[in-house]
Amino acid sequence: VYPNLYVTLDSVLCENDLPLVWNGETFMASDVRTVTLPASTGADSIITMQVTVHYNTTGTDVQTACETFTWMDGQTYTESNNTATMLLQNMYGCDSLVTLVLTVWHAQHESDTMTACEQYEWNGTTYVETGTYQFSHLDVHGCTQVDTLHLTVHYDTQSAVYDTIVENQLATWQYQGNQFGGSTDTIIHIQNAVGCDSAVNYHLHVYPNLYVTLDSVLCENDLPLVWNGETFMASDVRTVTLPASTGADSVVTMEVTVHYNTTGTDVQTACETFTWINGQTYTESNNTATMLLQNMYGCDSLVTLQLTVHHPVHTALSITECESYVWTSGDGQAHNVSGDFTFAHPDAHGCTQVDTLHLTIRHHTQSVVFDTIVENQLATWQYHGIHFPGTADTAVLLQNVAGCDSSVSYHLFMYPNMYVTLDSTLCENFLPLVWNGETFTASDERTVTLLASTGADSVVTMLVTVLYNSLVHDVRTSCGPFTWMDGQTYTESNQEATYVLPNAVGCDSIIALNLTVIDTTLTIISSTEDYCDELAMTLSAEGDFINYLWNTGETTQSVEVEHSGTYRVTAMHEPCRATASIEIPYCELNVYLPNAITPGNYDGLNDVFSLDSRAQHQIADCDIYIYNRWGELVFYSSSKEFQWDGTVKGKLMSNVVYNYVMYYTNREGRPFVKKGSITVL
Structure with a gap:
């Protein structure tokens, strides 16, 4: 079925373009006409012509200017004018005739001639010199008026007269026939030759008593x-x-x-000697010496000396003593060597008294006798006819030739039996141990008796302690290659390596390595090569690990992703950790919308205006607005699964062009706007 074709044409023109003849129709003003023409298919072609006529306009340009004015026609006018015109285009492109209404104002300039003393104020400005001055200001029409002042300035004059008098006398002064009292300074003002002020200053100087x-x-x-x-x-x-x-x-x-002159007495007390202000040194008391000085006013002051001189009494003491002597009447010290000692102290008058000690110190004598025995033997000793048992040290006190003590010490040295304990600590590697005929194969204690060089017994005990080797297992877990104490680097697990060190007791410590090496290689495998093909992808972490943590918060080995961005996983196999990341690229959003639909042919194809499934998958949300040619909203939906079948208010409008605006965001939240037109056929 060939449908009828409905077409609407728009024509906009100026009144100068009328009349408009179209398909036998004549337009003289804005109007809408419809004609039916046969189409090539045999169906009707119904065409509507909408004609809009815009008219010419006129206007007035009112202007005010000072002296001259240049208008849009390029002409400069020096006088008022209301006849000039200019042909322009209005907002519709049609004729617009503009008439100029111009008023030209001409400013009036004024001139003044003035004479003044000292200064002259004109238009807010004070002038102090002769000259020609100008003042620019706006007149009542806002134009610039320039006024001129021709000014002559004359100046005041001054003169001075000086006179003198003695205190309380009077003086008078005559100047140009005027009399003035001369008892103080006076100023008179008269007019000089140019008519300005002449000031005369009369200065009177009074000589006072x-x-x-x-x-x-x-x-x-x-x-x-x-x-x-x-x-x-x-x-x-x-x-x-x-x-x-x-x-x-x-x-x-x-x-x-x-x-007036003054007198005084200087009372002084001294020990041994005294030097006075007169420079003399006195060794005895004196009350006759005098000295003439100046008092506080610079007059004579006679001073008499009254001096008392004290002489201390010195004492001497001779002493002989054994070992030491305490000088209680002197310095209170114990002296243990012979010599002369002095002690200075103040006497009753505060003078220094020096006492002397002549001291002789004699000493005790000592003698020593040594003897030896073997333990438990007896010995005796005789000294100065005295017998002493010799089983221990003994001391006797006698008097020597100096009258001091003589001490004799008898020292008896007894060779005791010797008891010795020997300690021997050794590792099991050094067994058996042979000592003085004794054989040790384990920890033990043995005693032997030997003869000492002194003749006493030597009893020796041997304590043997056997220390044993040890075995230690060094259990290690390494995240990658591991370097052990033997200097070797192991890249795989190992339970065979050993190393020998001294243990805590100095014997062999065999250390056996029990090493587990964990491979920390971590990679991320994606399920597809191009994320943008499916807009979804499975990421899997591959490696020798137990636990996984993605930056999305998931703890599984694999995660499903539906957004572009950086995906990072941390894998753990205690104590080892590894991190890997993969970048999912941003996919360009290509949204396709048809530019025509054919719901009116009822073939079940291309019947609705909608987004395809891929676009719906890429879009998070959207708002679609469809308008007719008059800007009226005919369809709206906030669903990305919208479908519009071309109906407006329940009626299908065929062969009509509509405009649409769609606001939408992608799955990452980025906003977009798409505009276009859709033709419903």
Whole structure:
């Protein structure tokens, strides 16, 4: 079945383009006409023409300018104008006639001539010199008006007169016929030749009377003092009046202060000698020496010495003693050698008294006798007719020729029987052990008696301790190659290697290695080569491990992924760990939508406007808006599985073009916008 064809045409034109003739139809204004034409298939072709006519416009451009104005036509106008026109295009591209309404203003410039004293203020500015000045400002029309000032500035003058008088006299001064009292400075203002102020300063200097007070301080030896006919015999105040060089009085007052001589006594106490302020050294008491000094006022001060000199009494003591002597009346020390000793101490007057000890020290004597015996034997000894048992050390105290003790010591040395214990510690490797005819094959204790060189017995005991070798298993687990104490590097598990070291007791310690080597190689295997083909993939961790942890939180050896990004797995086989990662690339999102559907032919093909299954798989969510040519919303869906069959309000509109906007996000949350048109046939 060949369907009828429905077509709508739009034509937009200006009124100058009228009339418009189309398929026998004449348009003189905006209108809609429909004609039916036969199609090549024999069906009808129904065509609608929508004509929109836009009209010409006119306008006025009102302008105000100062002096000149250049308009859009390129002309410069110096006077007002309301006849100039310009042909433009309006917003629809049709004629737009613009008429200029122009007002041109011309500023009025003013000029002033002024004469002033010292300064002149004009338009807010103060001028102090002769000259020509200009002031620019806006007039009532906003145009720039330039005013001119021709200014002549004259200046005030000053003069000064100086005069002098003596205090309390009067003086007068005449200037240009004017009289002024001259007792102080005066200023008069008159007009000079140019009509400005002339200031005359009258400066009067008054010579005052002079009042002076003099101070004079002196000692009684300087009296009498004669000054300007006045004689001073003691402290006093006198005043005289003298003429000054200026003619004024000079009143001078003299204040005289007299200070008197003083006397004093210097009381001193000394030991042996004393040197006074006069530089003399005295060895005896004295109360006649004097010295003339100055007191605090610089006058004579006579000082008399009153001196007492003390001489200490020194004592001497001779002593003979045995071994040591304590000088209790002297330094309180114990002295054990002969010699002369001194002790200095203050006497009753605080002077240093030096006492002397002449000391002779005699010493005790000692003698020693040595003898020997074998243990349990007896011996006797005679000294100065005295017998002593010789079974132990003995001491006797006598008097020597110096009268001091004589001590005799009898030392008896007894050779005892010797008891010796020997310790021998050895490893089992050194058995048997042979000692003094005794054979040891294990830990044991043996005793033998021997003859010592002193004749006493020597009893010797041998304690033998046998230490044994040890066996230690060194159990190791290594994440990769392992270097052991023997210097060897093992890349595989090993239970045969041994190494010999000394154990804690110094014997052999055989260490046996029990090594487990764990391979830490970790790889990630993907189920497909191209993730973007299926938008899904299985990742499997391969290696010699027990536990797995993916950055997705899963703890299985394999995980299913449906998003691009970096996938990282940590594999564990205690104490070993390994990490591997794989990058799943971002897949470009190619969303296809048809540009035409044919629900009206009822063949069951291409009947709906929708997303294909691949696009639905790639999209997380979407919003689809479909509008007619007037911008009205005819279809909306928030499902990525939407289907539109071309119906609007339940009615199928064939041969119509619609516009659509689709807002959607991919599975990673990235937003996209797709716009286009769909024709319903």
